[in-house]
Each structure stands twice: as structure tokens, then as C-alpha cells.
Amino acid sequence: MSSSHSGNNMARVVIFAVVLAIFAGYLLLWIMTPTNTFRKTWLTDLRTRTSSTYFGTTQGATYLVFTFPILFIATLGCVYLHLGKKTSENHTKGSSTGESKLGVWRRPVMVKGLGIVSRIELAFFLMFIALLLWNFATYLTLSFRTITPFSAAKSREKVWEAKLDSTALRLGLTGNIALSFLFFPVTRGSSVLPMFGLTSEASVKYHIWLGHIVMTLFTAHGLCYIIFWAATDELSEMLKWENTGVSNVAGELSLLAGLFLWATTLPRIRRKIFELFFYTHHLYILFVFFFVLHVGISYTSIMLPGFFLFMIDRYLRFLQSRRGVRLVSARILPCETVELNFSKSIGLSYTPTSIMFLNLPTISKLQWHPFTVTSSSSLESDKLSVMIKGEGKWSKKLYQILSSGSPPIDRLDVSVEGPYGPASTNFLRHDLLVMVSGGSGITPFISIIRELIHKSQTMKLKTPEILLITAFKNSADLTMLELILPISGAPSRFSNLGIQVEAYVTREKQPTIQETKGVRTVWFKPNPSDAPITPILGQKNWLCLGAIIASSFIIYLILIGILTRFYIYPIDHNSNKIFSSSSRTVLHIFFICIGIITASTAAFLWNKTRNSKETTQIQNMEVATPMASPNSLFYNADRELESLPQQSLSQSINVHYGERPDLKRFLLERKESSVGVLVSGPKKLRHEVAKICSSGLVANLHFESISFSW
Structure with a gap:
């Protein structure tokens, strides 16, 4: 090997x-x-x-x-x-030999x-x-x-x-x-x-x-x-x-x-x-x-x-967006946030911080919106999750549909594109990961934490310590921390990961326990027309994409070569006419489209046939819809034996009210040899962390900004 x-x-x-x-x-x-x-x-x-x-x-x-x-x-x-x-x-x-040289x-x-x-x-x-x-x-x-x-x-x-x-x-x-x-x-x-x-x-x-x-x-x-x-x-x-x-x-x-x-x-x-x-x-x-x-x-x-x-x-x-996907459940948080859980094929793998584009015809048939994937394909082999915070018209409409419960919704049509993400990640090279987030910026960190849970528990790899510093406006937003653990599949010995969460509620001086429902789960009925999310080009997707690029361009060259030799060339050289530039251009565009459509459709259909057996197996394995809701970290839900991971996580969370995190203290006092500093959230927060890491006061900070708003 x-x-x-x-x-x-x-x-x-x-x-x-x-x-x-x-x-x-x-x-x-x-x-x-x-x-x-x-x-x-x-x-x-x-x-x-x-x-x-x-x-x-x-x-x-x-x-x-x-x-x-x-x-x-x-x-x-x-x-x-x-x-x-x-x-x-x-x-x-130490696996990245040029890391220290490129650090500056x-x-x-x-x-x-x-x-x-x-x-x-x-x-x-x-x-x-x-x-x-x-x-x-x-x-x-x-x-x-x-x-x-x-x-x-x-x-x-x-x-x-x-x-x-x-x-x-x-x-x-x-x-x-x-x-x-x-x-x-x-x-x-x-x-x-x-x-x-x-x-x-x-x-x-x-x-x-x-x-x-x-x-x-x-x-x-x-x-x-x-x-x-x-x-x-x-x-x-x-x-x-x-x-x-x-x-x-x-x-x-x-x-x-x-x-x-x-x-x-x-x-x-x-x-x-x-x-x-x-x-x-x-x-x-x-x-x-x-x-x-x-x-x-x-x-x-x-x-x-x-x-x-x-x-x-x-x-x-x-091609990928033409087919509806199987939406299994939705976790509804009181802070106008939902987590959508989709069924996926075991063969679909993706890296932490990946994103996926969603289209819900119920809200808009044309709009596509990107959302961060919160799940780990290693930890949750048959599920894919995204978190959506109600911050715009589209996302607020989705929250209203799922949370109203009148009439109760048992199915939601969804189309997806993706997921898309980095080809690989290198979080394990650090001794400590400091994750700084504001509001829904916590989303990409959830996928990283879930991936590290898998590596520490299942693969028995040494993982870096995690310090999650997150700021929310209201105490209701604290329930976003519920999503750190998946709806199912978390190892019971979660405490081995080594995680500390410092949560700040900036607009409230003291906890305000609202008389609202805690984290609620809505389960959706399966539909025969829906399918699990599968890799559009199969397991060998990169080789398949390379074949599409090469073959589509070759098809275009052959078609345009034939057209030029036997139609355009005789007109330009055997008569007083000159072939129109606009007509020539339109024909080239047409043949480019033919080459791309032919090669891509052939590859898509071939992989769709290969994926159909796995899709059938997944649909046959669908079980009765569970009725229990996950336990809550911040509301008085009854805890069961399988809630041990939630209990372990709650013991690692410190909540601070009416103040903002002292980021300089958190970052500049770290003595570890390699500290990965990841920041996600509002522009002002990202700029503040970037200034600290670029100050040159310490050499062990390795900065990375995760932004989806640009």
C-alpha cells in the first residue's frame, strides 16, 4: 500500500x-x-x-x-x-515541509x-x-x-x-x-x-x-x-x-x-x-x-x-438539479434556524467547510442559495446536513413553513447542486484549532468538529485541541450549538475530542429562558420520485470530468472542422461572397454546445445507471419515521442514555452574557507551536482577527478566513 x-x-x-x-x-x-x-x-x-x-x-x-x-x-x-x-x-x-517557509x-x-x-x-x-x-x-x-x-x-x-x-x-x-x-x-x-x-x-x-x-x-x-x-x-x-x-x-x-x-x-x-x-x-x-x-x-x-x-x-x-432529493428531517431551532438532513449515498464523500446550493420550488422556482454543509461524510455515511439561518426573505419563508405546523408539513420538494468544497483539508497539522465565529458563522466549524470526532474516535488519530469562541446576539441563538452533534451517529465517548466552547451573548446581561419549544425535529415522508444525493459523475468523478473536457472539445473540433472544410471554405474561396462573421460565430457556439451536451449527458447517464442500484437499496432500507426529538443542551428536555454525547458537550461550554470576547488575549497567549486560527462571520469580526494574526507579535498563528458573503 x-x-x-x-x-x-x-x-x-x-x-x-x-x-x-x-x-x-x-x-x-x-x-x-x-x-x-x-x-x-x-x-x-x-x-x-x-x-x-x-x-x-x-x-x-x-x-x-x-x-x-x-x-x-x-x-x-x-x-x-x-x-x-x-x-x-x-x-x-510537520507533514507540510514547506509550511514554515511559506508561513510569512x-x-x-x-x-x-x-x-x-x-x-x-x-x-x-x-x-x-x-x-x-x-x-x-x-x-x-x-x-x-x-x-x-x-x-x-x-x-x-x-x-x-x-x-x-x-x-x-x-x-x-x-x-x-x-x-x-x-x-x-x-x-x-x-x-x-x-x-x-x-x-x-x-x-x-x-x-x-x-x-x-x-x-x-x-x-x-x-x-x-x-x-x-x-x-x-x-x-x-x-x-x-x-x-x-x-x-x-x-x-x-x-x-x-x-x-x-x-x-x-x-x-x-x-x-x-x-x-x-x-x-x-x-x-x-x-x-x-x-x-x-x-x-x-x-x-x-x-x-x-x-x-x-x-x-x-x-x-x-x-443535470444534477433536475431530480428531487430525499429530505429526511429538519431540526427547528427557536432562533429562526433550521438544519435540513438529506439522505445521501455512501459513495458521496466531501470535505469539511463544503457548501451546497438549494432550490425549493415552494418558495421560488428560480432562486438558488448556497449553504454550508454541517455534516461529516465520514461520521454520517448516509446523511448530509445543512444549516439555514433566517436572515433573508427566502430563509425566513422556509423557517415559517417548517415551524408553523399548521397544517403540518410531511414533505418538501428540494433540488440541490453540489456539495462543493476543498479537495483536502489539513487541520490535523496543528496542535490547537481556535475557531472564532459570529452568529451563523459557526456553521463551517460544525462540519470540522464532526470530522474531528470521526478521526479521534473511529480512526484513533491524534487530533488537535479545539477552542471554539462564538458570539451571538441573543440567548436563543445559543441553540445553534445543538447542531455540533449530528441527529444520530455521534460516538458515546465524545469527551475524548478535547473541545472547549466559549459562547458570548452580546445583547443580554443575563440568561432569559424563553417559554418556547426547544429544538424540535420534523420528519418527512419518503417519496418514490426522490433519490439520495449521489456524486453526479460517480466514484471516479475527476477522471470522468477529464474525459468530458477532452471529448467535448474533440467533438467540437471535428464538427467545426467538417463545417469549415465542406461549407464555409468553398463559399469564401470559390465565389464573390464572404461568409458572415456573425453566422460563423453562431455556428461555433452551437457546435460548442453540442460537444458539451453530448459528452456530459453520456457521462451523466452512464453514472446514473451505476448509481441506480445503490439508490434502490437505500430506499428499501427506509424505516419508520422516528417520533422522538433530540435532547437539548439549553432547555429542560428529558435526557436519555444515548444523550451522553450531549451531556459531555454541555460540560465543555462556558456562556458569557453582556460582553464580547477578548480575542487578543485568546490568541496572543497561546503557547502551542502551531495554532490554526479559523474565523467565520461578519466582516468586522474577520478583519479584527486578521489584524491580530498579521501583527507579527507571535509566529505560531496560522490564519484562515472562511467567508461565504465576500
């Missing part, structure tokens, strides 16, 4: 080295793109060598140097992650406009900005050299007008670089992000940064052209849709869709009017579609990898 793991690790090292080499070459292309060396020497020679009747004179070169490398990296990433599933993912102290670079820093970022993130962000500035400056320098009073007069323009025209074009070209990376962070089932230790949830902030950069550059690009056309009395150019080349109308429609989308991403609008943000964000479809029509498919192929991988992920999510 050890030799097998050693072989897998060696293969992963080789794959990662190849990926880094290819990605370095890809970045080198972006650095060289604005130079004369690339445009007049490299690209000319490459187009000569790749010119064919199947992909035209320019398309083949773009596929080779911009599209293929990233899709190849994504495919290699699938193999890398599949091999990682076979190796031990339990990192103990992983420390958080506060940057206005960016929030909490590590020094590594800040360094890469500054390098990316430098890449954009380099491209824009080089483009302008080379183009301005060719603009003289004579050349401007020849075009019936003034020198400043010619320079404005050139600047407008170069702003668009620079914006395309940011657009090439825009969709990678929001590809939830990506194989690229986890290969570099990232998740789509944590990477959403990169998507936000890139989105602001893209829209700033594209807006400036459009405004400069409007000013140029107005100065040269050519405003009629705004209404032109050329048969070949760039279409101005398509570009304007794309920009308008982007501006509407951009306006609703302002934090105040996004948080207070989430529905407006959610629905308006779907304008990305029009933004991308008209952008492709604007620049043509040949140039779009430079940005194609990000679009392509996102489309595959989006279609797979669509």
Missing part, C-alpha cells in the same frame, strides 16, 4: 511540474502578445504552419497556443486530483478595497496588474510611434483623434486579458482551482476583482470610441453591424448587459436586494454572447478556455 501511495505521489509531482511549465509558457504568451516580436514574427510563422482548410488561416494558431494549453491543464488536473483521492489526506504535524507569505494583510488577503494573494494580484499595465503601455507605445501628423492627415484625423482611436482599441485588448480569467473562479466543479489548493467559494473574491477590472476597461473602451466618433462626426458607426470583422452594435449590447450586471453587484444592493442581484447576474449570458459576436470567434478563442470549462460545469449542475 505504501509503494502505491509513493507512486501516486510521484505521479502527482510530475503532473504538477508539467502543469506549472505549461502555465508559465501560457503567461509568457500574454507578456509577449503586445510586442512586435510576437505579432510580426511568432504569430505570422505560427499561422503559416497551422493554416488549413479545416480551421482557416488564423483559428488553428489560436487553438494551439491559447485554447489547448489551458484545457490540457484542466484535464491533467483531473488526473492529479484523482490520484490525490487514493493517497492519505491526513496531514499531521500566508499571513493576512488588510488592503482597502480588497479586504483580507494573504501576502501570496497580494503578490499575485500586483503581478497581474503589472501584466495589464505592461500590455497597455506596450500596445500604446508601439501604436503611437506610427501616428504622425502626416499619417493622421492622410486619415483625415487630428493627431489626438488618432491617438484616442488607438487608445480605445488597446483598452479593449487589455480588458480581454482579465476576461480570459474571469470565469475560472466561479467554475464550482473546476479541476484547476483545487489543484492549486483553492476552492470556488474562496475564489469568488478573485472573480469580483476581475469583474471590476473587466468592466472598468471595457467601459473606458466604449466611451473612448463614442468620444472619437463624436469628434470625427461618425456617430453613425454606433449603428453598424458589419458582415465581416468587428460588429459595433454587438459590442454596445454586450457593454450594456455588463453595465446592468455591474451596477447590481454593489454590496448594498447585493445584500439588501439579493433577488435583483441574483436575476440581473444572469445577464452574463447576453454579455458573453454579444461579446463573441462583437470580436468574432477567431479572437474569442483566446478567451475560450474559461468560457468552455464554465459551460461544462454549468450544464453538469443543470
